[in-house]
Amino acid sequence: QSQLVESGGGLVQPGGSLRLSCAASGFTLDSYTIGWFRQAPGKEREGISCISQSSAFTHYSNSVKGRFTISRDNAKNTVYLEMSGLKPEDTAVYYCARRNGWRPSMNGPWVSWGQGTQVTVSS
Numbered sequence: 001q002s003q004l005v006e007s008g009g010g011l012v013q014p015g016g017s018l019r020l021s022c023a024a025s026g027f028t029l030d031s032y033t034i035g036w037f038r039q040a041p042g043k044e045r046e047g048i049s050c051i052s053q054s055s056a057f058t059h060y061s062n063s064v065k066g067r068f069t070i071s072r073d074n075a076k077n078t079v080y081l082e083m084s085g086l087k088p089e090d091t092a093v094y095y096c097a098r099r100n101g102w103r104p105s106m107n108g109p110w111v112s113w114g115q116g117t118q119v120t121v122s123s
Contacts, residue, residue: 002026002112004034004096009117012086020081020117022096027112030054030072033099034079035110038092038119045095047106051079059104064090086121093118 008020022034035050048061049070058070069082079096094117097110 002098004098004112004114006094006096006114006117009094009119011120011122013123014087014121016086016121017082017084018086018119020083020094020119022079022081022114024077024079024098027098029077029079029098030074033101033103034070034072035097035099035106036070036079036081037095037097037106037110038090039095039116040089040092043092046092049081050104050106052102052104056102057104059106061106083119086119088121090121091119 003025005023012018031053033050033052037045037047039045048064049068050059051070055072067085071080095114097113099110
């Protein structure tokens with residue numbers, strides 16, 4: 001079974017940093033594009049970043065570009081999202097998922113969604 005589990009969320013002050021983890025089981029993570037998404041209360045799900053098979057490319061939404069960095073640790077079968085300069089509007093549940101293909105976009109289909117990890121940015 002293919003499964004992704006998110007972790008690393010928590011409460012952080014504005015301007016602070018967090019590292020989210022997306023751990024894969026049942027498949028080799030580096031064989032797929034992995035995406036990060038978030039959903040804030042009352043808002044639509046937003047695709048914010050992805051990293052391609054073999055880390056050939058990365059993509060960031062305008063809302064996080066320059067503040068977030070996506071990376072892989074293939075030995076741990078894990079994708080990370082390093083978040084810095086956090087803002088209150090970054091508060092959301094963060095999810096990861098996988099898809100085939102090499103395109104540098106958040107277009108789907110995305111599968112094997114995790115359960116999400118809560119990030120709260122507040123003073």
